[in-house]
Amino acid sequence: MTVAPSPGEVDTPARGGRIRRQHEVAILAAAEQVFARAGFQGATMAEIALAAGLPKSNLHYYFGTKAEVYRAVLANILRLWLAETDRINADADPREALAHYIEAKMRLTAEHPDASRVFANELLHGAPEIGDYLCNELRLLVADKAAVIEAWIAAGKMAPVDPVHLFISLWALTQTYADFETQVCAVLNRPSLESADYRRATAHVLNLVLRGCGLAPPILEGSFPCST
Amino acid sequence: MTVAPSPGEVDTPARGGRIRRQHEVAILAAAEQVFARAGFQGATMAEIALAAGLPKSNLHYYFGTKAEVYRAVLANILRLWLAETDRINADADPREALAHYIEAKMRLTAEHPDASRVFANELLHGAPEIGDYLCNELRLLVADKAAVIEAWIAAGKMAPVDPVHLFISLWALTQTYADFETQVCAVLNRPSLESADYRRATAHVLNLVLRGCGLAPPILEGSFPCST
DNA sequence: TGAAAACCTGACCATATCGTCAATTTTTTA
DNA sequence: TAAAAAATTGACGATATGGTCAGGTTTTCA
Incomplete structure (x- = not known):
């Protein structure tokens, strides 16, 4: 398709x-x-x-x-998912580009949890409908962005990380909050995920990933522009 | 249940x-x-x-x-999932304990991908059958382990990371290789995930998470005891 | 060995649900 | 405004599937 x-x-x-x-x-x-x-x-x-x-x-x-x-x-969902990687390009600063991508993915997850779940369900059952898309458009997009990250690593701008696995990790880290919301709510002891929870989650993922990529953590918990 | x-x-x-x-x-x-x-x-x-x-x-x-x-x-699946957190206790070394947990979860994912998918599907649809388990046994287990991690952080043994969100991240990072195998295969350009792929994935997750937690990366790609 | 328990199964029923269709109403447009 | 196009809908058919059951066979064990 x-x-x-x-x-x-x-x-x-x-x-x-x-x-x-x-x-x-x-x-x-x-x-x-x-x-x-x-x-x-x-x-x-x-x-x-x-x-x-x-x-x-x-x-x-x-x-x-x-x-x-x-x-x-x-x-409809794929149209949403496809964007948001523009900032990942050779000229950009790795820390800013990755942070922007994580924040965007997290926002998408928070604002369209149902879309994420439909997509997850499709993948879970072997992607009978969107398999072609995954093997073509998505694969090429990721290969493209992976090359950018390789270049950043080669230039010593970030720690050596397998770029394709990094994307897999970013998708997993963000979408888990929609796909497995039930489990997340259970262990966080919350009835449902509110925007404050998503802010905490975003801060956590940013912290973990940026540090994990050898990029100093730029955001301390609570330093968000949003009111709490 | x-x-x-x-x-x-x-x-x-x-x-x-x-x-x-x-x-x-x-x-x-x-x-x-x-x-x-x-x-x-x-x-x-x-x-x-x-x-x-x-x-x-x-x-x-x-x-x-x-x-x-x-x-x-x-x-059956919950019986599998429940174990593997033993090493996370106050006396343990954070780096070793986390590495062991990640490796164990990754092995479980590689060896029982179907179990992971059934579990994921149940969560995805609101956990009608295992909701009670999540809110009781699992929540308490995580709260317990989170306290251990808090203690490690307080003792300056690792970087400050929200412990509950860390567990959510670890589950997401590992199980994504089973749950969304179709997508992973597509972007890795592989027909299916073999043990070599899982070794790479494990190395990647260890690298990302340990560095992300301020624990020096102990394993360089290729330094595994396994052949290949 | 013989009786009781456990196990097996083809035929069948009840129900849910996808999709069709023809008749009707509403909207557009020449 | 009148004809054509688009939209609406209740009733219905076909099929798939979960579950039942009565009668038969095998296994166990005293």
Whole structure:
């Protein structure tokens, strides 16, 4: 599958009428919730329809099959995930670039936990839908950024770290707060993760990773611009 | 749910005959595979029965419902997960204790990827079955170990790191290689993860975390006792 | 060895859910 | 405004799957 809607079309090509676009947005939002909670098999079209405030038949008018809805949700998510690596380039300062990436990923996780969970579920079951994307776009993107990091290491700007494994680590460290929120809440003894929890988590990951890469920890806990 | 089979019984209480015990083992092994690949809803009793080499009705003779099989699989997994924190105690050396824990978790992930995936899937969907375990046994265990780490930090033996978030990070860093193996394989450009890949991953995580905790990296890539 | 317990299984039922469809209403547009 | 296009929807069919059960076979053990 590709991230773009389909070849030769611009983003959100206004295919179909005004009503169509509105309802598709509502359906995709509802579907993201339901897929996140129940997975692909566990989600039912009836439940998605209910969450979207439409009768089931109407849902089938917009998306022929459940798989189609699912693919559309994944395409939405990939669009989110794809960005955020711009700052990682040869000219940048390693500490700033990595910090920015971690903060961005963490923000994404905090703001779209359901998206993260749908993505995690897809990966967990072998990525039947997005396998191609992983092996092409994502692999190339990572290879590209890994070269940048290699260069930083060669220039003595940071400690020697396997760059590809570093990316794997960054994804794991950040997305775990959405994907395994239940476990995180349990050990933190919190009913749910609020923004204060995410701030602490971000500070922790920054601290661990930057120090782990031989880059002095720039942020002390509590020094965030946000109010507490 | 509790990890022990049921109150008042010893571990593997030999309930039922010889045949029962044999078949239950086969069924649980088959079920772990199937649940790992398809999740709870996606797994079918017919598929589990086929993988176990039994007719479906026979499966229902041993486990009344699919949920029962699932709970038994989870109980098995929790028994694996629970150990391995012994070395983290006040008397131990932080570097050695953490390194041992990371290596143990990584070995567990490499040797039981399906178990990790079933566990991940359960967490991803809100831990309906093991929520109690997380909020009790696991939370207390982590609180206990966190106190040890706090003491190490207070004694100046390691850099200041939030201990509970550190555990969350360690779980994420290790289990990601099983849970999201598809993605890992894609970016590493490998068809599947072999033991050499796990050795590299272990070296990377050790390097990142120990340095991140202000503990000198003890292991350079390639210095493993294993061949290759 | 014989009876009781454990084990086995094909056939079957109940239910859930995906997807269809034809008839109807609403919106757009010429 | 009238015709065409888009949108709506309740009822229905097909299928998959969890679980039951009665009757049979094997194993255990006194």
